[in-house]
Amino acid sequence: MKIRIKFSKQGTMKFIGHLDSMRYFQKAMRRADVDIRYSEGFSPHQIMSFAAPLGVGLTGSGEYLDIEVHSSDSSRVMVKRLNEVMAEGVEILSFRRLPDGAANAMSLVAACDYTVRLREGYDNCGFWRDFFPGLNDFIQNGNLEIVKKTKKGEKQMDLRPFVYEYRLLEDRGMFLKLSAGSSVNIKPELLLEAYCLAKGQEYQPFAFLINREEVYADTGSEGSHQFTKLEAFGEEIE
Amino acid sequence: MRKLALPDEILLSIQQPARYIGGEVNMCVKDPESVDIRFCMCFPDVYEIGMSHLGLQILYDMFNKMDGVYCERVFSPWTDLDQRMRKEQIPLFALESQDPVRNFDFLGITLQYEMCYTNILQILELSRIPLHSVDRTWDDPIVIGGGPCAYNPEPLADFFDLFYIGEGETVYADLLNTYKVSRAGNDSRDAFLKKAAQIPGIYVPSLYEVQYNGDGTIRSFLPSCPEAPKTVIRQVVTEMTDSVYPEKPLVPFIKVTQDRVVLEIMRGCIRGCRFCQAGMIYRPVREKNVERLKELAWQMLKNTGHEEISLSSLSSSDYRSLEEIVNFLIEQFQGKGVNISLPSLRIDAFSLDVMSKVQDVKKSSLTFAPEAGTQRLRDVINKGLSEEEILNGAFEAFQGGWNRVKLYFMLGLPTETTEDIEGIALLSEKIAERYYEIPKDQRTGKVQVVASTSFFVPKPFTPFQWAPMSTKEEFLGKARIVNHKMKEMLNHKSLKYNWHEADVTVLEGVLARGDRRVSKVIEEAYRNGALYDAWSEAFRNEIWMNAFETCGVDIGFYTSRERNLDEIFPWDFIDTGISRDFLKREWERARDGVVTPNCREHCSGCGVRQFGGGVCYEDTN
Numbered sequence: 001m002k003i004r005i006k007f008s009k010q011g012t013m014k015f016i017g018h019l020d021s022m023r024y025f026q027k028a029m030r031r032a033d034v035d036i037r038y039s040e041g042f043s044p045h046q047i048m049s050f051a052a053p054l055g056v057g058l059t060g061s062g063e064y065l066d067i068e069v070h071s072s073d074s075s076r077v078m079v080k081r082l083n084e085v086m087a088e089g090v091e092i093l094s095f096r097r098l099p100d101g102a103a104n105a106m107s108l109v110a111a112c113d114y115t116v117r118l119r120e121g122y123d124n125c126g127f128w129r130d131f132f133p134g135l136n137d138f139i140q141n142g143n144l145e146i147v148k149k150t151k152k153g154e155k156q157m158d159l160r161p162f163v164y165e166y167r168l169l170e171d172r173g174m175f176l177k178l179s180a181g182s183s184v185n186i187k188p189e190l191l192l193e194a195y196c197l198a199k200g201q202e203y204q205p206f207a208f209l210i211n212r213e214e215v216y217a218d219t220g221s222e223g224s225h226q227f228t229k230l231e232a233f234g235e236e237i238e
Numbered sequence: 239m240r241k242l243a244l245p246d247e248i249l250l251s252i253q254q255p256a257r258y259i260g261g262e263v264n265m266c267v268k269d270p271e272s273v274d275i276r277f278c279m280c281f282p283d284v285y286e287i288g289m290s291h292l293g294l295q296i297l298y299d300m301f302n303k304m305d306g307v308y309c310e311r312v313f314s315p316w317t318d319l320d321q322r323m324r325k326e327q328i329p330l331f332a333l334e335s336q337d338p339v340r341n342f343d344f345l346g347i348t349l350q351y352e353m354c355y356t357n358i359l360q361i362l363e364l365s366r367i368p369l370h371s372v373d374r375t376w377d378d379p380i381v382i383g384g385g386p387c388a389y390n391p392e393p394l395a396d397f398f399d400l401f402y403i404g405e406g407e408t409v410y411a412d413l414l415n416t417y418k419v420s421r422a423g424n425d426s427r428d429a430f431l432k433k434a435a436q437i438p439g440i441y442v443p444s445l446y447e448v449q450y451n452g453d454g455t456i457r458s459f460l461p462s463c464p465e466a467p468k469t470v471i472r473q474v475v476t477e478m479t480d481s482v483y484p485e486k487p488l489v490p491f492i493k494v495t496q497d498r499v500v501l502e503i504m505r506g507c508i509r510g511c512r513f514c515q516a517g518m519i520y521r522p523v524r525e526k527n528v529e530r531l532k533e534l535a536w537q538m539l540k541n542t543g544h545e546e547i548s549l550s551s552l553s554s555s556d557y558r559s560l561e562e563i564v565n566f567l568i569e570q571f572q573g574k575g576v577n578i579s580l581p582s583l584r585i586d587a588f589s590l591d592v593m594s595k596v597q598d599v600k601k602s603s604l605t606f607a608p609e610a611g612t613q614r615l616r617d618v619i620n621k622g623l624s625e626e627e628i629l630n631g632a633f634e635a636f637q638g639g640w641n642r643v644k645l646y647f648m649l650g651l652p653t654e655t656t657e658d659i660e661g662i663a664l665l666s667e668k669i670a671e672r673y674y675e676i677p678k679d680q681r682t683g684k685v686q687v688v689a690s691t692s693f694f695v696p697k698p699f700t701p702f703q704w705a706p707m708s709t710k711e712e713f714l715g716k717a718r719i720v721n722h723k724m725k726e727m728l729n730h731k732s733l734k735y736n737w738h739e740a741d742v743t744v745l746e747g748v749l750a751r752g753d754r755r756v757s758k759v760i761e762e763a764y765r766n767g768a769l770y771d772a773w774s775e776a777f778r779n780e781i782w783m784n785a786f787e788t789c790g791v792d793i794g795f796y797t798s799r800e801r802n803l804d805e806i807f808p809w810d811f812i813d814t815g816i817s818r819d820f821l822k823r824e825w826e827r828a829r830d831g832v833v834t835p836n837c838r839e840h841c842s843g844c845g846v847r848q849f850g851g852g853v854c855y856e857d858t859n
């Protein structure tokens with residue numbers, strides 16, 4: 001049986017990289033006695049895959065991983081059991097059964113929501129004071145063509161078609177819905193960097209607190225997007 | 239959210255920030271305000287090494303099970319963070335509360351190998367604790383050292399307030415109590431140290447005075463006050479089964495060297511190899527009850543979620559319930575995503591059988607540690623492993639499908655001749671030849687024999703404590719002989735030989751048998767940038783050589799000098815329970831090439847029977 005797990009990764013857990021997060025969850029499955037399936041062979045590994053790696057330094061409120069199990073208690077019990085063995089900063093939000101033959105989370109990813117805020121100490125001075133209104137304006141009217149570094153060299157790219165939504169947050173910050181996944185993956189840092197560049201300011205990676213809010217699949221038909229939370233593909237186990 | 243000592247800007251610009259944030263699964267959380275004693279436990283190397291150490295996990299668990307005590311951890315910051323902390327004046331902090339180490343009552347440093355000594359000075363300096371015990375006040379923690387290197391603590395004498403001689407499970411509670419009483423009664427720091435000196439197993443280096451002869455050897459080594467005992471008795475756990483053991487070990491976020499559940503099945507070794515310090519200082523052999531081990535295996539796997547479990551001891555084949563525990567592990571955990579690893583097993587029919595069950599034969603290799611190339615020299619070191627046993631073991635393994643063999647040897651052992659050295663190549667060759675005795679259609683590809691040598695360092699409290707050590711040039715000359723001989727072998731294409739630089743070995747030799755006068759060399763080397771000396775990429779020999787030069791300390795005096803049988807050694811004030819007569823007898827028998835039977839064949843009366851437990855009493859119950 002395929003299961004999709006939604007979790008949040010907050011606080012000091014943001015320093016734990018993707019590979020270590022995977023190791024963390026493998027051990028957590030054993031601690032919680034999840035009846036997870038293993039591959040065959042001398043060093044069997046758990047059948048587990050993540051929707052999208054979260055970079056070191058970023059937090060997440062709607063992260064996903066898929067596993068396969070032989071059996072399971074109700075969703076409510078499984079969430080509770082897993083939360084009992086979590087480290088501070090990780091919380092299991094849902095544990096849902098996927099229909100047979102469901103595509104795995106990683107292959108579905110089409111967009112992510114982010115909120116961007118300024119770190120304390122950056123929020124009051126000069127350029128940074130009006131950072132978000134400026135950014136808002138830039139996304140609306142500016143030139144979003146950037147030079148993206150790839151393995152094969154540099155590539156010209158227009159970000160505009162991949163910014164699906166943006167709006168100012170009331171408590172000083174910015175909401176962004178950006179294209180993600182295997183086809184076009186736009187990290188929020190790209191946009192922030194482009195704006196700084198356009199303003200002739202040095203990009204400061206430590207100035208920002210970025211939280212990934214949610215991960216979506218695109219269930220729309222040709223030409224029109226219909227973003228569906230990955231969680232929605234599964235159903236609660238009673 | 240837990241507060242962190244380091245700002246995000248630093249954590250996100252150094253390697254492996256997870257080394258410094260704590261918060262791991264099973265980390266102990268207490269309110270520092272509500273405890274009487276804050277103990278900071280330190281392993282003076284990088285997190286991944288320190289967190290792999292079983293002793294640290296045992297003591298962490300033991301302290302935190304005590305009421306009124308909160309034990310936290312600190313490791314050496316890697317060089318990238320070291321620079322940032324100095325530049326930005328951030329004091330070293332403990333992982334749990336992220337509070338400065340200097341605020342603690344105790345800083346306990348485990349001494350596992352000599353090459354970590356400069357890292358100790360780094361820990362003290364970054365914590366803003368004066369390097370020298372004499373300069374400390376009640377504003378500084380009590381700095382205490384323990385572990386194998388505490389069996390000759392003298393090169394570190396200036397830097398420590400106390401040393402704990404022996405196994406940590408025994409008198410720490412007494413020490414902490416004494417501390418509490420002293421603090422409540424407004425004792426001076428010196429008064430406390432004098433009280434501590436009266437606890438068995440506690441050594442207070444500042445309370446002893448050393449006088450030297452004209453030739454540099456020790457004339458006398460005596461307490462300078464009535465409170466300090468003449469000899470300090472090693473502390474021994476007599477009953478292993480009931481002793482504390484972490485049912486809930488810490489689970490690091492990042493991959494550490496020992497990323498698995500470790501089951502200590504027994505302590506000590508019956509074999510009595512004459513070069514081996516662990517085999518002496520952990521006497522007598524004490525086994526842990528197999529039922530208790532089964533329980534622990536369950537609990538520890540459940541509480542950590544680790545995917546591997548490993549047995550730990552100096553010589554697992556000598557654990558009398560080995561078959562039972564191994565079969566139990568296989569039955570219970572095999573096929574449930576838990577790997578079983580069985581290090582330090584003698585190669586025989588039983589071990590080959592279980593190894594073929596728990597590992598992929600094609601991917602694994604066999605390990606032998608003959609330590610010396612000829613039977614003569616193996617008799618000298620009392621390594622009870624004959625050529626026949628090695629060759630038969632290898633042959634059986636080859637028939638079972640193995641085709642890779644690892645061999646471990648030492649160069650520079652006492653009485654070693656060219657023949658012994660060349661014997662390393664000859665033995666490797668014989669093993670390869672055995673492989674080709676198997677009919678061609680039953681072989682699985684080519685055989686590969688990898689021989690590695692390390693250089694022998696004589697250690698305190700072994701029969702070889704009197705032995706001269708080879709010089710750097712001699713060591714390298716010996717390695718060249720092996721290398722040359724390997725190339726002459728018929729099957730040289732199947733043989734591989736590894737050795738390494740001798741610089742670190744020479745230093746280890748000085749620090750292992752050094753005295754108080756070596757302290758200033760360590761400090762001088764540290765001041766000039768020596769750090770992480772156990773890491774080949776960080777080790778800089780010239781710093782050390784200059785330090786010896788500046789301090790006027792002669793390397794040869796500590797290493798290659800022949801020691802007189804009645805010389806007073808810097809570590810002689812320690813009573814390990816093993817009699818000096820036994821060690822002398824063993825040193826003589828070594829030079830005569832006479833083997834001494836192991837503790838189960840015949841008791842040789844080494845002296846540790848006085849502790850009242852373990853193998854010495856096996857026949858009596």
Ligand code: SF4
Nearest residue numbers: 522837841842844854
């Ligand atoms: S007293 Fe005898 S049995 Fe006990 S450790 Fe020593 S040699 Fe072995």
